[in-house]
Amino acid sequence: MSESKxxxxxxxxxxxxxxxxxxxxxxxxxxxxxxxxxxVQKIFYFHTAAFWTGMLGFGCSMVAGIIYLRxxxxxxxxxxxxxxxxxxxxxxxxxxxxxxxxxPAWNTWWTWDPxxxxxxxxxxxxxxxxxxxxxxxxxxxxxxxxxVYSIVAFLSxxxxxxxIRLFNTIxxxxxxxxxxxxxxxxxxxxxxxxxxxxxxxxxxxxxxxLLWHRIRLGKLAxxxxxxxxxxxx
Amino acid sequence: xxxxxxxxxxMNAVIWKDxxxxxxxxxxxxxxxxxxxxxxxxxxxxxxLNPQVRASLTxxxxxxxxxxxxxxxxxxxxxxxxxxxxxxxxxxxxVDRTAIFFGKAIGNFFFMLVVAAIIVPxxxxxxxxxxxNPGLIATIILGAWGYVAVGTLLASMAVQARTRDxxxxxxxxxxxxxxxxxxVKTSSGxxxxxxxxxxxxYLNILIVYDVVFTAxxxxxxxxxxxx
Numbered sequence: 001m002s003e004s005k006x007x008x009x010x011x012x013x014x015x016x017x018x019x020x021x022x023x024x025x026x027x028x029x030x031x032x033x034x035x036x037x038x039x040v041q042k043i044f045y046f047h048t049a050a051f052w053t054g055m056l057g058f059g060c061s062m063v064a065g066i067i068y069l070r071x072x073x074x075x076x077x078x079x080x081x082x083x084x085x086x087x088x089x090x091x092x093x094x095x096x097x098x099x100x101x102x103x104p105a106w107n108t109w110w111t112w113d114p115x116x117x118x119x120x121x122x123x124x125x126x127x128x129x130x131x132x133x134x135x136x137x138x139x140x141x142x143x144x145x146x147x148v149y150s151i152v153a154f155l156s157x158x159x160x161x162x163x164i165r166l167f168n169t170i171x172x173x174x175x176x177x178x179x180x181x182x183x184x185x186x187x188x189x190x191x192x193x194x195x196x197x198x199x200x201x202x203x204x205x206x207x208x209x210l211l212w213h214r215i216r217l218g219k220l221a222x223x224x225x226x227x228x229x230x231x232x233x
Numbered sequence: 234x235x236x237x238x239x240x241x242x243x244m245n246a247v248i249w250k251d252x253x254x255x256x257x258x259x260x261x262x263x264x265x266x267x268x269x270x271x272x273x274x275x276x277x278x279x280x281x282l283n284p285q286v287r288a289s290l291t292x293x294x295x296x297x298x299x300x301x302x303x304x305x306x307x308x309x310x311x312x313x314x315x316x317x318x319x320x321x322x323x324x325x326x327x328v329d330r331t332a333i334f335f336g337k338a339i340g341n342f343f344f345m346l347v348v349a350a351i352i353v354p355x356x357x358x359x360x361x362x363x364x365x366n367p368g369l370i371a372t373i374i375l376g377a378w379g380y381v382a383v384g385t386l387l388a389s390m391a392v393q394a395r396t397r398d399x400x401x402x403x404x405x406x407x408x409x410x411x412x413x414x415x416x417v418k419t420s421s422g423x424x425x426x427x428x429x430x431x432x433x434x435y436l437n438i439l440i441v442y443d444v445v446f447t448a449x450x451x452x453x454x455x456x457x458x459x460x
Binding site: 069121122124125128131132134135136137141144145147148149151152153155156159160162163164 | 387394404408411412414415445453459
């Protein structure tokens with residue numbers, strides 16, 4: 001086991017930076033200006049892509065949690081934690097970017113729209129996950145509890161979404177203010193679709209790259225923990 | 234039948250143990266009850282519940298009260314097992330560990346229903362509203378089961394952490410939100426006497442939540458307690 005950085009990871013780093021630069025360039029130079037919202041609509045590309053990364057991360061952590069409970073292979077615990085940490089950051093980015101967009105578009109920073117509410121509750125659930133892990137010293141137990149909670153938390157997300165969406169169909173005030181992409185507040189031209197797809201691809205690359213880095217970091221942290229344990233014995 | 238019997242016997246033993254110890258000490262239910270009453274009184278003054286406001290808030294207040302009191306009970310029920318090493322004793326018993334989970338969960342469910350059975354009439358008397366509604370009772374049963382199923386699972390993890398008392402609500406509330414939203418909406422639907430088609434989707438969410446999380450707890454409880 002060499003501890004030097006794998007060559008493929010360096011290549012992936014460079015590729016990620018390149019495709020991200022292309023995506024950013026396309027957002028600002030290639031994609032047409034939306035008529036009614038203007039420049040601020042451009043947040044949409046990265047805002048949605050950030051949530052895409054977030055959902056990838058949480059989904060990945062649940063799968064890793066299930067595999068961990070079946071195999072008890074420690075690497076899946078590292079993957080699970082990596083997925084959740086990355087997803088937490090990207091969902092936060094998505095929420096903040098959405099807020100910045102919402103102020104000019106909806107004339108408010110925040111509404112109790114189902115998507116907004118669900119994402120925030122999801123963030124809270126995964127912060128609770130981190131607190132649960134922080135409270136347990138035994139690495140084996142920490143991994144098991146983490147896996148269980150990552151499954152429970154991910155399963156509750158769709159239920160939260162549906163329960164709040166029903167809520168809002170009874171209060172029609174909120175209905176108009178749903179996601180522009182979904183409710184068709186603006187129609188995407190083909191150039192916008194291309195830009196959006198490239199942005200998604202760029203964020204997927206960012207996710208894989210960060211995940212790899214974080215897994216490497218997790219493995220190194222494990223190694224240090226084991227060395228410390230063997231010293232104290 | 235032979236396959237089921239040891240499971241059921243173990244489960245009954247755990248339920249019986251919990252009920253007997255609670256009957257002798259009366260610690261948990263009385264604490265939950267007093268707490269629940271205090272929450273109702275706090276709501277009364279914090280929200281200045283005049284009759285118009287109250288009518289739309291009844292089910293919300295009932296559910297917040299029940300869930301807060303429920304958290305207290307869940308914490309306590311697992312903490313007593315952990316404190317004197319009872320949990321280790323239970324786990325040493327050569328029975329299916331899922332039976333232990335269901336035993337604990339049904340015990341907690343029972344305590345929550347006892348609290349509800351006292352709180353709801355008291356609320357009716359205090360505010361002079363009639364809450365004796367079969368729909369509301371069914372909703373409380375469904376809601377309490379879902380809450381207790383996921384709560385017992387999370388409580389058995391929370392008690393093993395360093396920050397156990399503060400950890401349970403933080404773990405439980407984010408994942409219990411769909412249950413609470415659905416329970417509050419279903420209850421107020423029944424209380425308003427609106428046609429069931431208006432809120433049947435909430436009732437469905439409540440049932441789906443119960444089924445999903447009972448199944449999850451059933452599958453993962455083993456890995457929570459294994460040592």
